[in-house]
Amino acid sequence: MTRYNIDKVLLHNVSISLRIKTLEAIYRAQSGHIGSSLSMSEILACLFFKIMKYDKGNENNDKFILSKGHGVPILYAVYQELGWISMDELLTLRKINSKLQGHPDMTIFKYFDAGTGALGQGISIAIGYALAFKLDNKTSNVFCVIGDGEMQEGQIWEAAMYIGSKKIDNICVIIDNNKFQNERSVKETLDFYPVKNKWESFGWDCIDINGHSVDEIISAFNIFKSNNKPTVIIANTIKGSGVDFMENKSEWHSKNLDKSNYEKAIKQLESKYIK
Amino acid sequence: MKSIRDAFGERLAEQGKINEKIVLISADLKVATKSNIFYENFPNRSFEVGIAEANAIGIAAGLGLSKYKPVLSSFSAFLIGKNVEIRTSIAYNNSPVVLIGTHGGFIGPDGATQSGIQDISIMRSMPRFKVFQPSTPILTANILDHCLEIDQPTYIRISRNVVPELYDENFFFVEGDPIIIQEFKDMCFFSSGPMVHNCCKASEILKNNHNINLGVIDFPSIKPINENKIIEIFKNTKIVFTVEDHMKEGGIGSALCEILSKYNLDTKVYIIGLNDFVSSGTPEELEKKYMLDPNSLSDFVLKTLNDRIFS
CATH class of the missing domain: 3.40.50.970 (Thiamin diphosphate (ThDP)-binding fold, Pyr/PP domains)
Incomplete structure (x- = not known):
């Protein structure tokens, strides 16, 4: 079975493996954003193992930008799962002289399409790539994951306005709508709901899905691929998804993972593989 | 022009x-x-x-x-x-x-x-x-x-x-290099952008009216800087007046001081620039208001040299 023909059970299992590897790396580093990584598990599994044209060294690859750069631990886990970096390297996360910096650095980790970290900027970089694809007559796409709290940054709306106005159809924005941000819930911090009509009013097609359902994620990306309008996917996710004591708890945004919690979490996740 | x-x-x-x-x-x-x-x-x-x-x-x-x-x-x-x-x-x-x-x-x-x-x-x-x-x-x-x-x-x-133009058509820009516009012995202006022209005029005033020779250095490559060229130029320079239409902090005057300090050169530096926002007015009026027009620059030099003699 080639990667692109992967079935839904395997995609689910990839998402569990990504979570486990993310926690291993963060536990080893004793630092890193857990909740914001785990909520993206199924989205990244589907993108990198099913949806995106993404082969090592291929100049015609789709582009992927993690605008919410703090969620990078699970993206490193993706590259380990793809076999592009070793497990040993994954476990250098956040260590001195590691290529696996606390936030994505494309100048030292060569597989990234953008370094990010200061929030709000990824979609604009995605526009640059998307315009270049059009100039080059390439049919490649740009996928950009933003956080829900990140929508508080004004630049997100500058970019949304531009894409909507110019009807750019080779960018897919995915909102990891996990409903929590650094200190508290998004609602308690700055309640900007509803989100959908804001994007629609800028000319976007908005697809609202369960961001942990492989079925719904794949069908949303298929709509994007056949769509000739700007497309945003609101992926409703659970912060810390997969580990019950981390789910919907804002403190697990970047809380320190001790041995007992780490072992409990891994045990829970391992029981979620579908055999 | x-x-x-x-x-x-x-x-x-x-x-x-x-x-x-x-x-x-x-x-x-x-x-x-x-x-x-x-x-x-x-x-x-x-x-x-x-x-x-x-x-x-x-x-x-x-x-x-x-x-x-x-x-x-x-x-x-x-x-x-x-x-x-x-x-x-x-x-x-x-x-x-x-x-x-x-x-x-x-x-x-x-x-x-x-x-x-x-x-x-x-x-x-x-x-x-x-x-x-x-x-x-x-x-x-x-x-x-x-x-x-x-x-x-x-x-x-x-x-x-x-x-006005200062360079001929065959001029070739070299990254890092300051350019000596007017030769000098031991005192010069050091500037960048349009203020270079005010320095040239101030230098003329000083020469014609006061018989004081002040060279002019154009500094187009603010980063990187060819430090060897700076050392070569400033090893025999006693006084430099840096002139910029920019806040004094962190501008070209600061850039020059960083290098002079690094190589222990004892050139005395006077940084002439802005201390606050620039208000409305014609550019000519503004240059005068903020003391960066040719006459203000030559007056600054005269006063500084005078103060040094009597201090």
């Missing part, structure tokens, strides 16, 4: 014919920054993003990472004000964007909010960026050509002033 921004706009359009990878990003200031010539000639390679500098910076970064050569021009006050966007999207990713910041210093009646007076200081400290400021049309074309060739982010400070 030609304005530096006109020289920029014309050269960019000429280069657009030769290099199909050049793309323009603008934020509703094409005519004021003279990028409109490129825009009109190459509409398919021009992207007007509206009044949204942050988005413009990110788009430029993405195009630069796609092997294009993006040029983004806007007022330096607005563009360089977007520090975290330039820092993360362009510098951190080492995207080879050419940022053009116009309307630095004495821009005229539009006043303080539109005048760029901190851009050199901010961009000098921006990792991976090179920083240039041309004083004449020929130097502008040279510097733009250089920035379009190198695979690194660059910032060019472009003024709106109409200035």
